Each structure stands twice: as structure tokens, then as C-alpha cells.
Amino acid sequence: METRIGHYCGLFGVYGEEHAAAMIHLGLQALQHRGQESAGIAVAHEKDLRCERGSGLVTSALSRDQVEALPGRIGIGHVRYATTGGPDPRNAQPLLVHYRGGPVALAHNGDITNKAALREECEKAGATFFTSSDTETIVNLLGREGGADFTGSLHRTLRRLEGAFSLVILRPGEIHAVRDPNGFRPLSIGRTEKGAWLVASETCAFTLFGAEFVRDVAPGEHVTINKDGLSSRRYAEARRPAQCIFEHVYFARPDSRVFGENVHLVRTRLGAALAKESPADADIVVAVPESGVSAAQGYSQESGIPQDKGFIKNHYVGRTFLKPSPEARLSSVRLKLAPVPEVVGGKRLVVVDDSIVRGTTSLGRIQSLRQAGAREIHFRISCPPVLWPCFYGIDFPTREELIASRMSVESIRRYLGVDSLAYLSLDGLLKSVQGGADAFCTACFTGDYPTAVPPGSLPTRCV
Amino acid sequence: METRIGHYCGLFGVYGEEHAAAMIHLGLQALQHRGQESAGIAVAHEKDLRCERGSGLVTSALSRDQVEALPGRIGIGHVRYATTGGPDPRNAQPLLVHYRGGPVALAHNGDITNKAALREECEKAGATFFTSSDTETIVNLLGREGGADFTGSLHRTLRRLEGAFSLVILRPGEIHAVRDPNGFRPLSIGRTEKGAWLVASETCAFTLFGAEFVRDVAPGEHVTINKDGLSSRRYAEARRPAQCIFEHVYFARPDSRVFGENVHLVRTRLGAALAKESPADADIVVAVPESGVSAAQGYSQESGIPQDKGFIKNHYVGRTFLKPSPEARLSSVRLKLAPVPEVVGGKRLVVVDDSIVRGTTSLGRIQSLRQAGAREIHFRISCPPVLWPCFYGIDFPTREELIASRMSVESIRRYLGVDSLAYLSLDGLLKSVQGGADAFCTACFTGDYPTAVPPGSLPTRCV
């Protein structure tokens, strides 16, 4: 992946471990790839909830003093993704509010498609909103649904929501985990050796603590964890399964188990499928780190072409003060990903990446390989071209910016100056994941949305 | 004043000046003495409102980038006082919310006595609260009162409030200024040479711009300023006048005109009254800077005893890393206020301050004067002893901490080790201010509250 594609958030919850806040602080770091804009932790302490939130990466957003000011054995946490509009600390989650049902903290991963209508309804009833986030709308609905019967009012609230939502909710003495009826976003349950319960967007946060994966929260399920252990209720029937295929293609960490399968193994299969569909006569396979690494391994194994390190990634955050120019841009690309002349010089390469977004960064990388002496470049992408907007929590660039919605594959090939270019087919993609077409949302490739979308939000035509 | 007494906030509004935000940023600095915890500015730009808020003094809370990101000719600002619980950026004002009436920003100075009941009512109706501040309750009520008719819903909201509230409110194209029916807190209207309207808690923010004082907002009045100029409505009848006498005694800046009079001149009169009531046979009058300076001048003029600089104030913020000990505490007192041995050595002093709160800091100052060679010390305080809690926006220490509620005047004299000690009488105080007993709230001295107070909040007995 050349340009970062935005994603809404990672969730983590702990029930029953000493200093839950320190565990959440660590667990959020394992989920850091799901959001770098802000981070927050809320804990339950006796009858009260407390919350600390901040901007930036987990380690800078939440200081030792803040984490140590959060006592107790129960808590939830959230990392939030960086929107283009810049980080606004008011949008950090969890949201902690007081209402007639007492204090409640809520963290959300996803996107509500009927948020505008719901918000208008709340406003008509007298609500005031501090932020523009759909999470505040969820909280408002919950407040209006009632106080005494939390489960009932939560279920009534959830049934009003359409779209993608995985939620963790904290009340004094208990945490709740919820997944939308389509199951767009992942949410899993784990357990530590000592018996504490964990909830996380991805299982890599379980492995961190040597905890075992118990099961996924099911679409339409509401799980409660309190002193009586874990209990499950269904607040809605499961609908058409619509797991986000991009979690496998790009978002999730390779060591996570998502939607029943290890991500690295899925990506290896995508690479193998790509090798079958679009072979190339080449000397070595070169991965674009990090996102293309697993698929490149699959391509190499399937094709028999050996893999080699054509690019070295610089793990330090880079920054340039050079005046804007083509050379400066190219230096900036090479600062992050340096070509290795001795590896690629005179060779015919298969270069494997997970996607092309705007095209400019891919162009820089291809140019840097050429300058390092590559003889032929066969560019392979481990998913189909992204053509349609997402309403379920992925922040793709606008259609105008997405190169695949402006150009044909052949035009992109010429633009990049590669000898051949191929994307994985939708069929090849779906055959590589458990459940296939019946289990996943592929609207970003096809425009076939599993739910109603906000009125007037679809492009009128597509290339 | 030895220990800081807390106070809730200062307000400033601008209608009709280019780059209103930069003006507000400056105006808030002139009101900085009314609150150092946080500061915020909201502006109206076309159909939209924007807000920036931050922790600390105005100059650190709001950066140049933040101020320049606030366009337009209309805006309001707020400084908030530092509570003992430490600054919480979420409590910064103005509060900017969206509701069915559109966007609105509100800043508040005062304290609502029926806030608990109002909040409970809102929660029963489904409201969720993000903070514990009464300002959020006001905003919630406004949201519930309706949308189309702003004036009507504002008036209905205001009539629900009891206690002290001066408000400035911003909507697209207009600002509103409101004062409670008792008129506890000041709020004045000014006008610049170029014709822009200003609203401020104190007139020192007008002088800053060379603007003229127009008039005070009246108790129970709602002033609107928009493209049609200034218009006035009454949302409630004025009630028993209850201007806060402590604005004159301590809070307001000496150069401000508050409740119809210049503060420095009032304080000079308090000192003169004190000299008449409690003369002393002494060589020089020494002010405790800054709060005792004006009263000392009055004492000196009335008594004919010359004033001299017995204390020098260090204007740099001090901080000590010495281990706690009596000597370290005394050094800390002297770091802020240094005695001048050559001035006080061998002399009989009248030392004038505006109040004694806990007594510990006064003790340190008296000791440092003794160590510098003072022969006699006659301590004079320019208001009566504070004995009762305030429900209208002043954060006195608790009764247990207030020395005057634990000790008689003679006991305090012995504790401080001064040769004589006298407070100004209530009568002497009221005779020195315009309107006297009929115009001011003196509940902190007398326990005679001008409004109902929150149930169960009064001490059962008083020394």
C-alpha cells in the first residue's frame, strides 16, 4: 500500500486484571496500526468511571501519570485513526457521559450509515451535540432510551443503528461488547492464564499477554462480562454477512486471527493466487514492505521465483525540509523505502504490493528501482482495483484521487512505467478467504453494498 | 489577600471588529486575574461557529495558530479559574454545541444554585452529560426549550435558573449578553472608536482598546447585538439587588469600573474607613502587595501616617525544591514578598491587607517583617471576617480552613503575633460603596443569602 488508507479505530477491554489501565495501555499499542490520531482509556472504580484521553500515539497520548491515575481491574480503551482534517482531541474516545442510568463509557469502531437521520431525530427532541462523531449520537440515543433497564435500552438503541459498529462499553462493574448484525468489523474475546477476560479488535492484543483466543463476538450479539462471568444475548438477528475484506487485504496485523483465519496466511494465499492468475518471467520477487510482504511470499512460493530484499524500510519517522521538487519527492520516497542496487541491478523483478491508491508513491518506488538498475518490473497487486466509496469505516481517498477510478489498468501501467501490471481478480480474492463471497463485503471493488447507503452519497457513474 | 480565593471566570465579547479573535485574545489577558485555569475563544464565521480552547494562561492556552484559525468579526471568549482539583481541559469554555436551533456557543460567569435539580430533570428526559459543570446544564436546557424561536427558548431557559449568572452567547451573526435578576456578577457594554461593540466582565478590557464604557447590562436584562445594532429585552423582573461585594474588596482589577464605581477608589475609601474605625499609633503604613495597595493608600491619607514600601513583590513565578521545613516555607513566602529591612527596621508599622484566609501566609509575612526588624505591627484588614460559604461563584476555602471561622479576632492576633489586629466593620464596608446594604450581597460575612441555597448545604452553626 503506498498511501495510508484511513481506518476507524481499535478497541480493547479488560475485565479482572490488576491495574487494568496499564494492560489496556499496552494492548492499545498492539492495536496502534488501527489508529494513530488519539488514544483513551476508561476504567471502572467502585461506583465511578474515570477516563483519560490524549492526542497522538498511545505512548505520547497517555502519560505514566495519567495511566496510574486510573485504578481498578475493569476498563476499556480506544485508538483512533488520523483523519485528514487533523487531530481534534475532542474526538478522542472512549466517550464518558453521565445520564439517568449512571455513568457509562463507550468506544466505537465502524461507521453508522443512518447517523444523519438519527442525529436529526435527537436534535428535534432537544439534544445538544459537542462533536460531529456518530459515537456521540449513539450515546445520545442510549440516554434517551432510558435508565433503569440498561440491557433493554442498549438493545433498543442498537436496533436503531445501521451500518458498521463494533462497540465496547464500560459501566461500574461490567463491560459489554457488541457487534453489528452484518459483522463488518472484527471483535474477539480472549482469556488470560489467570482467568481475566479480554476483548479486542484483533487477536494480536491477546498474544501480547499470552492469552488464549476464546471466540469472536457474533454479528448481532451483545456480550456482557461481570462478576458472574460472560453472558450472551442477541439484540438482533444476524443479517447478510459482510465482513470487511480489507481487514485481510491491508488493515489487520499479519499475526492477528481475523474472521476465523490468520491474516498472514490469507495474504500468502492472495499472493499465490496472483502468481497463478498473472505469472511473470522474472529473476526475483520483491515485496513492498510492510504491506506487500506476505503476498510476495505467496507469489514466490507459487511461482518458484526466489524472493529477495529489493527494498529496505527505514523504521525511523522521516521528515524533509527540502524545497518541493521532483527530486525532493523522490528522496522522500527513498527515505522511507530504499532500493538495494546490488539486489535489483540488472534483474527482472516481480514487485508485489497490496494496492495502488493515488499512484504517486508507487511511481516514486518504481522510479527508484529503475534508477537502482532494475531491468524489468512486473508490478502485481494483491486485490482488485478500488473503485467505490466505503460507508463502513474505511476512509479511502476521494474518487478523484483514486487512480483506478480515473485510469484503466493499461493507463496505470504506462503512468508507472512498468513492464506489466496486474491486479488480483475478485474471484481470486474471494476464493482465498474462508466463506468467500457469502461472508464478505466487497463493495469497494463492486459497488454492491450490503446495506442501504446514505441518500445521495453514491457517485452517479463509475469508470 | 494571603491565599488565593477562587472565582469563576471572566467574559469578553466583540461585535464588529476585524479579526475579533485577536482582540478577544488580548481582552482575555486583561481579564486574566479572573481565571487562570483555561481560556477559550469562539467566533462566528458565516453560518458556522468555531472554537479553540486550552489549559493555562491565555498566552499558553491559545497559540497564534489557534487564534489565526478563528476568522470573522464576531466572537466571545472566556477565562476560567483554577480549582484545587487541577485543570481539566474539558471544562474550558465557551461550550460550543449544535442543536436544532443551529450552532451556539456559551460562556458563563457565576454559579447556579438549583443546578442539581435542573440536571436531574434533564437526565430524566434522556440527556447525557460530558462534564460536571452547570454550564453544560444551561446548554442542555436551551436545547430542550426549542429551536425556531431562539429568544423565546433562551428566556424560558433563563427563567429556570437560580443563582448567579452572567452569560455571553454567540450565534451566527449575533452575540447576546445576559445578567441574572439579582445582578451578582458584573457585565458591561463598551464601544470602540470605530463603532464596534464590546461586552466584558470588567471595564479594564475596554480601556485596553481605548473604548468607552456605555453601560452595565441590567439585572434580568437580555441584550442582543447584531447587524441592527444593540437591542434590549427583559426576560425577568429584577429581584433583590445582590451585587457581589467581594468584587470590590478583592477580585476586580483596580482600574475597572464595577457596579458603577472605580474599584481603586472604593478600596481607598475602605482603607480610610478602616483608619477611622481602627487607628494605630505608628510610623509608616505598609501595604501587602498587590491586594492591599489601594486600602493602604486610603489608610495613609486618612491617618496622616506616611506610606512606605515595606514589601517588594517578586513578579517572577517562584518555585522551591527545598525539603519542607519551617525555614523553607518562610523562604517561599519571602520569595514572593520580600521585606525591606532598611524601611521597616525599628519602625512601628500599620500593615494593610484585604483579608486573612487560612492565616498561614499572613503568619509568614508577619514573621518576615519581624525578622527584618519591625518594632510594632498593627495589622488592618479592609473587610469583615469571612464566615459563611458563597453559592454565587466564589470558591472560599472550607470553613475548617478559614481561620476566622475557627478563632476569635484576639486568638488570630495572638496566632499571628501582631501588636493589634482589626477588621473593617460591615457597616464601614457598606458605607463605602454606592448603594450600600440595599445593593450588595454580603452573605459571606453575615449568612444572609439573597436567594434560596441548595438544600443541606449550610453549616449548622457558626462561630
Added chain:
Amino acid sequence: METRIGHYCGLFGVYGEEHAAAMIHLGLQALQHRGQESAGIAVAHEKDLRCERGSGLVTSALSRDQVEALPGRIGIGHVRYATTGGPDPRNAQPLLVHYRGGPVALAHNGDITNKAALREECEKAGATFFTSSDTETIVNLLGREGGADFTGSLHRTLRRLEGAFSLVILRPGEIHAVRDPNGFRPLSIGRTEKGAWLVASETCAFTLFGAEFVRDVAPGEHVTINKDGLSSRRYAEARRPAQCIFEHVYFARPDSRVFGENVHLVRTRLGAALAKESPADADIVVAVPESGVSAAQGYSQESGIPQDKGFIKNHYVGRTFLKPSPEARLSSVRLKLAPVPEVVGGKRLVVVDDSIVRGTTSLGRIQSLRQAGAREIHFRISCPPVLWPCFYGIDFPTREELIASRMSVESIRRYLGVDSLAYLSLDGLLKSVQGGADAFCTACFTGDYPTAVPPGSLPTRCV
């Protein structure tokens, strides 16, 4: 004083108190008015010296962690003044170096007039310089003078120096205090109740700890304090006494004893002399805080015209984001010093300040008094016009910037728009200080320098 005049540094040393570093940290805060660019502390711990330095005010330059990392009972500290070129942390003092005599730390207040020649000599002998400061030259000379006999090599070094230098020097187990043979800058010795020795640029740092003033270090004297107590040597004969008169006029804190006299009392005498020389027919005397306060008191006492608070100083650091314009500049002036309309309105004022530097700030203040309604303004300055550069540690603006070197008194009067303007005469100034013309350097008023000045550095002519 309207515009800050720069000054080189304040010194503080402690011998024999537990956690000397924390005491020095506090003592430097009492000397903060002598320098705000940077601060540093060095301590002796067993055979070793340690040093921490930083930029800005003492409290921000040196954190608790830094101060607590400095063990021991012996140490020295330094505050450095902010040059126009901006703070360079490399220029912070004390300078800590190792040479064949072991480790040594040195802090300097003053200016060496033959620094260029000395530096050239060191360079010829092979020295390398890290900074442009004359303090590094002193250290270099010391290194070259030898190792085994510290006293001898120090004396040889000191005899090479010309100009102004008060020094405190730290070695393992001892501190040294030195004053130049002309005695330009102050340096005093104090003693705490517990018997520890203190050395400070001003005695206000003794009062802070309740310590007694013992005596001044004499011109040409080298004082050593170690386990054998205090001992004194003379490294050079005292020369023509040349105490800096500006310490009394402006620099020193009013509560300090400098050159044998309390500064506030001296300034009161300057004001009285000014009243005698230049009386005015007026209603009130108004001080320009803070620098004009003592002189205004003297003027009032001598003239019988009562003093009143015509200006209120805002003690918060101000900052404006208004676009540059005459109004914005005036607001900026009034933010720092606000006129009190009720005090000055309709009155004839005597306004007392200690000096006029560039004239622009004075102009703003006069204008703000006019706008507040002052009827007549008689401006009185408590020293003669500054016409000549200083080579002994004061950083006056350049001659082009000094209004008095460009304009006659009458022209300045017209420029400021005051009804009368008068400076104190040199004679009046000298009669007000102990020792008079024989004891002080007045070169900035007269051009009569007590030592040779750097070749080519004098202006060819003077107004």
C-alpha cells in the same frame, strides 16, 4: 524605564548548607531581575563538580530532576541576561571545565574591556574557543597560568583582566569570590543562622533566607571559603572607585543593599532631588511601575503632592496577535500598564519614571494617560539623559536608538506631547548616593570612562 536595558547577570554561591543546589535555585530566583536568558548551577561533590544549565527563567531552565541531581553542600549559580540576538544555551553559565588543576566552574558578572586582545593571545598559543563569551577567555587564561598553585594562577589571571568582573568560582571543597579593582559590579557576603556562607550579587538573596549581610567583597579582593572558614587575599591594588550608578538608578532590586545603601531609599532620594530641581504645579504624582515607584514616592514626599495609582500593572506576561498598527501598539502598551481613568481624569499629573530609552514606549504611556483624561502631564526622569555606551556590563540600545542622543530635551518633550519634561541633573544624582562622584562610574552620562576602553569603540562625537 520603558524599554528593558540589558545587564549581565547575577551570581549566587553557597558554602555549607544541606542541598546547596535547592538553595541556589531559590537564590537565583531572587536575582532573576538580573538575567532571564538562562540559568545554571554547579556543585562540588567529593572530588568532582557537576553542572546543570538551561534556557529561560530559573524555574523553567532547571527542572526538579536537574536540581536534585546536584548533591552536596557547596555550589554556585548564575542567571544570564537576554541579549537581543536570542538565547544561546551554549552561553549559559557557570562554565565547568577540566584542566591540569582539576575541575573548576566559574560564573561571571561584568564585561572585560581587553577581551579581544586576551583572546587573540590565547589563540596564538593554540587555544580553541567554543563560544564568543569573555568568560571562556578567563577560563582559558586560568588553564594556561598553571595547575598546582591555584591561588597563584588565579591571581596572575585576574591581573591580566581589565574592566568589570565580579566572579564566583567553584572547586572541590571551596568557593572563591572576586571583585575587579574598580568595583564596578556589586558582590556581597552573607551568613545564615546556621553558619553557612552565602555570596550574592545583591543582598535580596540573603534576606530570602533570613541570612545576615556580612560585608561586600572589596575591589581587588579575592575571598576564599572552605573548611577553614573565610579568608581574604588581595590580588591587586584597588583602583579609581567606579561603582555602577545604574545599579541604583534601575538594575538592583529595591530591597537590596548595594554599595552600602538600600536601593529603595536611594531612589526615594533621587525623587526628592528631582522635586527640588524640577517642581511642578500638579494634583497628583503618578509612578510608572515598577521602576519609577520609589522615585515617585520621594517626589511626592518632597513636593507635598499626593501620590495616586494612575497606572495598574498587569503581572501576566502579555502577547498580542493583532496586526501591527498604531492602535495595536497602544493596546499592547496598555496591556502591560493600564491607565486608571477615574484617577487621572481631569487631573494635572507629575509622572515619574527612571529613564527614557527609545521613547516609543513612553510615548504610548503618555498617550494612554491623555486618552484616560489627564489634563496636564509633567514628566520627570530620575537620572540624566544616557548619551554614551557602557563597556562594563550594561547593554544599552545603540546610540541611534537612544532618543536622548538624537534629540534635545525640548524635542523629546514635544515628541512625547507632555506639558513639561525634566531629567535629574548629574549633580543631583551624585549628591543622593553615598560617596558621590568619587565612588561611582557615570560614564554613560558623561563619557568619562574610568578605564581604557576598547580601541575604536567610542563614537566620534556626541550631541
Added chain:
Amino acid sequence: METRIGHYCGLFGVYGEEHAAAMIHLGLQALQHRGQESAGIAVAHEKDLRCERGSGLVTSALSRDQVEALPGRIGIGHVRYATTGGPDPRNAQPLLVHYRGGPVALAHNGDITNKAALREECEKAGATFFTSSDTETIVNLLGREGGADFTGSLHRTLRRLEGAFSLVILRPGEIHAVRDPNGFRPLSIGRTEKGAWLVASETCAFTLFGAEFVRDVAPGEHVTINKDGLSSRRYAEARRPAQCIFEHVYFARPDSRVFGENVHLVRTRLGAALAKESPADADIVVAVPESGVSAAQGYSQESGIPQDKGFIKNHYVGRTFLKPSPEARLSSVRLKLAPVPEVVGGKRLVVVDDSIVRGTTSLGRIQSLRQAGAREIHFRISCPPVLWPCFYGIDFPTREELIASRMSVESIRRYLGVDSLAYLSLDGLLKSVQGGADAFCTACFTGDYPTAVPPGSLPTRCV
């Protein structure tokens, strides 16, 4: 490599490119792996040199304002490695000094073995030292050697130095590059397309700009670059070649060309040699990222055992607030390097790393693989055990901390709990690098030092 091994610094120089400072800022980021403690840039502007330095990574040490304050087309830069004693900003380089030869800035990579004797000599001659770094000693020698003839005095200075030193030196209008006569540390010359000259510790900083590698600076060579182009002088005969083998094993970036060969290719050969020497019957080869990646590739290719991603590296900086405990330590290890259960579960692994230092981190990683289900673990290390201290710029832990100097290979195997453990032999190592035993220093493995070492610095015996 499990625990970071320290290394002294990276160098970069530019002659002839617009805004050299911005280029250096970028080039230093490509060399960031060679030092993270501090960074600095010096530029030549007309007759003057300017320098900015700071603590931490390049991007935080040097702000945009600092970089833009460095004008000109000529400059040098330096990154410095983090010692255990914590970063001291005074040790940041380049060192910029003035001496009789004018201004000069110098940056150093290496370690001078006779530094103590040289420093003592300088001190005896009167020098004062601000830091404990040997770089200041070099500068001091240069100052003492003379002024007029820079080349002569530089050569005399260099001939006094023993040990490892690569230097870049800046004077007005020219840069100089020097390598010690043994050639311990790399230093290369490059050229941009536009004709500007570059000097860098590693060629990855050339690739960044698309610049070509010209040649290495030779041992004993002094290269000057100025308006007349590049010229070369020899200041000393080359001595026994002693290139640091650890540059290939661990330090250098895989995409760099060092001592005539690409680092990644050398490491691949080390892995292949390891596979030949110490085969294993296993299912997959797992690299310990990042340092073991290239060797694992070689092991896989030679053995025919496929490579797979058994570990996922978390690229965000991690931090834990968990209380110290074995579980917390293991979580901390897994936060940085997460095992992938689906990859390693039930498998027999060959795990390849470049070295074992203290053993504790390796232990954590082995344990996390076991917990993730690994059936057999065969641990392979791509160099011999490190047994001897380095005096040429590598900061190994002390002998007590180095596990290989305390335990036999079999004991380490039992400690780590692996099924087999093997190190690459010295012979295998030397056969994999160009020039072999005649070209490299292998003292850390053998104790055979190519130069005299500081007296008394060697351990008396070795395991």
C-alpha cells in the same frame, strides 16, 4: 541481535548543493541507525561557520527553524549513539570552535586509543576541556598545531592519533574527509547528478539522493573538496588493514555498500555458511527481525528449508507501565516482536539471529515462540561468540554482561531452552567477506588487536 550494541556515530557531508543543511538533515536520517542520542549540522556561509545541534532523533533534534537558519551550499552533519549514561547535549557534534586558523567544525566516528595520554599532554600545556569526548582532544591538538597552514597542522594532528577515526571537517569554503591508517570505520565519497560531492559513513545516504558511489576514502588518506574539486593527500602510510567486521554483521544498513560489498549480500552469505556448518532438520526458517533477516534468507536458500514469518515486528515505539514481573517482561518482548501462532504452531524451526548479547531478550523470544506452539527450535547465530572488548568504537556490554564470556555454548543452549544452538565459526565468517582475515579486525572474537590498546584495559583472562 537482541540487545542494542552501541556504536559511535554516522557522518555526512555535502559540497555544492543548494540548501546543504536540508540535504544533510535528510542524509542523517538515512544514517539514523548509527546513532540516536543527538544530531548536529554545521554549514559554511561566507567567511563564517554556523552550527545547530540537539538531543534525540534527527527529526526532533533539529527543527525546521534550526535547519532553515543554516544557509549555504557546504556543510557537514553527525548523528551520535545513545550511551547508557543518558544523552548529554554537550556531547553532540559537530564541534564548532574558533582558533587562530579561523573557525573549524569537526565530526568524528570512532575511538582514539591514546586519548588519555593526548589529553594529559594538552592539559599540561594549559588546555581547558568542556567535555570528556576524544573529539574535543582532537580539536585541541589541531589548535595547538598551528594556524596558517591548515593542511600541515591537520596532518601533524592526525599522526598523533591512534585507533579508529573517520572524520569530516568543515572550514569556510571547504570540507575535508579523513580515515585512520587502519581503516576501521567506513567513509565513502559520492556524487549527485548535478555534480555536488557527498561524503558519508554509508552509501545508503547516497542512494537516498540518487547519487552515485565514487569510491571509499582510503586508510591514511586526507581528501579535500573545495572550489577546485576533490584533491587527495596521504598524511600517513596505511597500516595493517583492520576493517570492522561488525559493520557487516550488524551495524550497517543492508542496502549500504561497505568495505567494497553490499551488506545484505554479505549477510546472506553468512547465513548460507551457517547452514553448511550447522544444518538442522526443520520445517521452516524464521528470522529475528530486523537484524537476522538477511542471514535467514541465506540459511533458507542454502538449506532448502522455506522461510516464513514467525515473528511480526511492531514498528511503533513501545512502553509499558505494568509493574515489573516475568509476565510483564514477556509482554514487553512480545510488544516489539510478536510470534505468529498459526505460522510456528507445531513446527520445527530454525531461528536465525545475528548475535546473542546478554541472553535475556533472546530467552523471552524463544519462550514466546514456545508459547505460540513451536515444536522444536534450532537457534543459529551468524557470527562467533563475542568475547573481547572493542577499543575502536563499539560499545559492547561489559564482559560480565556478555553471556558468551560467562557460559559455554551448551550452557547457553540449556539457558535458552532450545533444541540446538550454533554460532558461525570465525573461519566461516572470514570466508564470506571480501579480503578475509587480511582485511578485517576480529578482535572482539579473538582478542587479537590490530593496534596497541590502552594500558591496563584488557581483561586478564578469558573463558
